[in-house]
Amino acid sequence: MTLRSNEAGSTRDHIASLLRQRTRGRALPAAFFRDDALFAAEVDLIFRRHWLFVASEPELPEAGDYVALSIGTAPIVLLRQDDGSISAFHNTCRHRGSLILQKPKGVIGAQIVCPYHRWAYDTSGRVVSCGTSGNELGAGLHLEPVHVRTLAGLVFVCLTEEPPADFGDMAAAMSPYLVPHDLVHTKIAKQVDLIEHGNWKLTIENNRECFHCAGHPELLRSLFHFTGDVTESSLKPEEHAIHTRYKGARDAHIARCNELGVPWERIDRLSDRTTAFVAERLPLDGHGESLTMDSRAASRRLLGTLREPKLGSLHLHTQPNSWHHFLSDHAITFSALPLDRERTLVRTTWLVHQDATEGEDYDLENLTRVWAATNAQDAAFVEGTQRGVLSPAYAPGPLAETEFMVELFHGWYEQRLVAGLDL
Numbered sequence: 001m002t003l004r005s006n007e008a009g010s011t012r013d014h015i016a017s018l019l020r021q022r023t024r025g026r027a028l029p030a031a032f033f034r035d036d037a038l039f040a041a042e043v044d045l046i047f048r049r050h051w052l053f054v055a056s057e058p059e060l061p062e063a064g065d066y067v068a069l070s071i072g073t074a075p076i077v078l079l080r081q082d083d084g085s086i087s088a089f090h091n092t093c094r095h096r097g098s099l100i101l102q103k104p105k106g107v108i109g110a111q112i113v114c115p116y117h118r119w120a121y122d123t124s125g126r127v128v129s130c131g132t133s134g135n136e137l138g139a140g141l142h143l144e145p146v147h148v149r150t151l152a153g154l155v156f157v158c159l160t161e162e163p164p165a166d167f168g169d170m171a172a173a174m175s176p177y178l179v180p181h182d183l184v185h186t187k188i189a190k191q192v193d194l195i196e197h198g199n200w201k202l203t204i205e206n207n208r209e210c211f212h213c214a215g216h217p218e219l220l221r222s223l224f225h226f227t228g229d230v231t232e233s234s235l236k237p238e239e240h241a242i243h244t245r246y247k248g249a250r251d252a253h254i255a256r257c258n259e260l261g262v263p264w265e266r267i268d269r270l271s272d273r274t275t276a277f278v279a280e281r282l283p284l285d286g287h288g289e290s291l292t293m294d295s296r297a298a299s300r301r302l303l304g305t306l307r308e309p310k311l312g313s314l315h316l317h318t319q320p321n322s323w324h325h326f327l328s329d330h331a332i333t334f335s336a337l338p339l340d341r342e343r344t345l346v347r348t349t350w351l352v353h354q355d356a357t358e359g360e361d362y363d364l365e366n367l368t369r370v371w372a373a374t375n376a377q378d379a380a381f382v383e384g385t386q387r388g389v390l391s392p393a394y395a396p397g398p399l400a401e402t403e404f405m406v407e408l409f410h411g412w413y414e415q416r417l418v419a420g421l422d423l
Contacts, residue, residue, distance in 0.1 A: 012421045015041055019414055019423070025407065027396040033199040033389045039341040042200075043072040045420030046320050046413070048159040051167050051275050053322035053335050054078070055155040058186050058351060060086060064108050064123075068101045071337060074159055076146050077101050079108070081123055088146035088157050094127060094138065095119045112143075151175070153183025154324075154333070164274040170318070177263045177279060177314055181326045182304030186351040189330070189358070190368050194346045196379045198386035200321075200338040201413070203346060206378055206385075207323050207334075208405035215381065218373040222284045222295035223313070224249070245285070253283035253312050262311055270405060271412040274419075276319040278405070283312045290327045291370050297329040299362035301353035317405075319412050329353075330362075332371055342386055348375060 014037055021029045032038065048071065055067050060080040067078045068091055075091040077100070093100050098116040101108075111128060112121040118131030119138060125145060127138030147158040151171045158164070196203050206212070210225035224246045257264040264281035286295030289309040297309040306328045314326035325332045331351040339345050350368055358364055388394060399407055417423070 011037060011041060012423060014038075015417060015421060016423050019417065022410065022414065023396065024410075026398055028201065028410065029396055030389050030394050032201065033386065034341070036341060039199075039338070041417065041421070043338065046416055047071055047338065048074070049164075049420060050320060050416070051149065051156040051158050051164060051318075052320070052337070053154055053318055053333070054157050054337075055335075056186075056188075056331075056333050056349060056351060057086070057150060057153045057155060057184050058188055058354070059105070059155075059191075059349070061187070062107075065105070066101060066108060067105045068103065069337070071157075071159060075099055076157065076159075078148065078155060078157075079112075079123060086148055086150060086155060087123070087125070088148040089125050089143040090146060092144070093117075093119055094141045094143065095130070100143075152178035152181075153186070154178075166273060166275045169273075170269075170275050170277050173267055173269070174277070174279060174316065177267075177281070177316075178326065180262060180303075180305050181314070181331060183326075183331060183351060185354045186303065186331065187354045187356075189350040189352045189356075189362070189364060191347065191349045192372070192375070194348070194375055194379055195339065196344045196346055196382045197342060198344060198382035199342055200336060200344045201409075202382045202385050202389075203336045203344045203378075204320065204409055205406050206382055207336075208317065208409050209403040211400050211402045212381060215377055216374050218293060218370045219291070220285075221293050221370070222286055222288075222291050224283065224285050246283070249283040249285065249288060253281075253288070257281065257311065260308075260311075262306075264312070270317070270319065270408040271415070274416070276412050277317060279314065279316045281312050281314045288312065290329050291325060291332070292366060293369060297327075298367040299329040299352050299356050301356040301361045302328050303331065303353055319409065320416075330367060344382075346375065346379075 018031050018035065018038055052071065054069060055078055059067050060078060063080050063082045065080045069076060077089055077091040079087050081087055091100050093114040093116065095117055098114055100112060100114045119127060120129040121143055122128050125143035127141045129135055130137045147163045149156050149167050152175055213220060213225040254264060266280040268278050270276050270278040284295055289295060289297040291313060292298050302309060309328045311328045316324040321336045323334045333349045335347045337345045348371060352362055356362055
């Protein structure tokens, strides 16, 4: 979003006026979901200036493998290099701007070739051939690079020239939690792209609370919906028995994690920092092994150095666009990217041990059933909310105690807009 000074001033004033409409402890006003200028500012100031989770390393298992995606109007490509590292480039030809790699994933040879005029690039992004027009045209030109960082098998990118410097803080805090799962040595069991017909903030808000989790009967076969500090007085009568069972499971879970040296403590850095995140290893209900219909492990081959299935679910949420569940037997990653003001792409990836065999070590339907149902339910919730906030009768209601992470998300979101616009 490149604006002249008078336009920039007008945009700042407009967004500042919208932010003044927000009341802490309440849902966001309607304009936050239907204002085009605000959405453009979000793409620029949030999705182009922060670290975004976009893939897992097993999506690029071999040298030459690539994954192509778009962040707003910016198409990019991730590429596995010969030395095993991952690079990222803007997927835009330096000749006349054509999209170069036009499939969502694939394999390149020694060169990346634009299909329009056959300009070719080596894997470092340098122009090595300009088709039939003479190679001197591309002398000194390269594909524009994109910053890329990895965290124990998770791949993040940032489109701005100077990305936030605090990614290393998240990596240092989270590596001890993630390394035992050894995502680098997993493989994709299934990946599903789902378009939610709602503003991206509604997708994130929906993920950041379990106040609505009665609408997820499959998920509640294994997942306790108590997170953070829950007061007994806030519980419904039917929830007291569940909460008592949760406390017992949590005490046993903590004792076992401590015995095995598996990190479990909550790390809460979801606001008041640029690269914000929250993580905690939580006990599961029932048999307590995995996010399945019977709460037992879905795969016989456990991940990494883990040697028993009953280790709960490690949750990791990063602002502004991801959430993850790491189990002993598999992992599930989620990324959310806005397609436009009222559509959000949610990509879900199920990962199993690289040596696990479908039909022998795991059943794919059993592995994916819970979150396939949960995603469809969440998509319906998000779409219904998007339709509702467009109503002239909509007014922001109060947030419940169990929606504390929604409030933290709102605070982080406002902080990042204020910082980006120098308000």
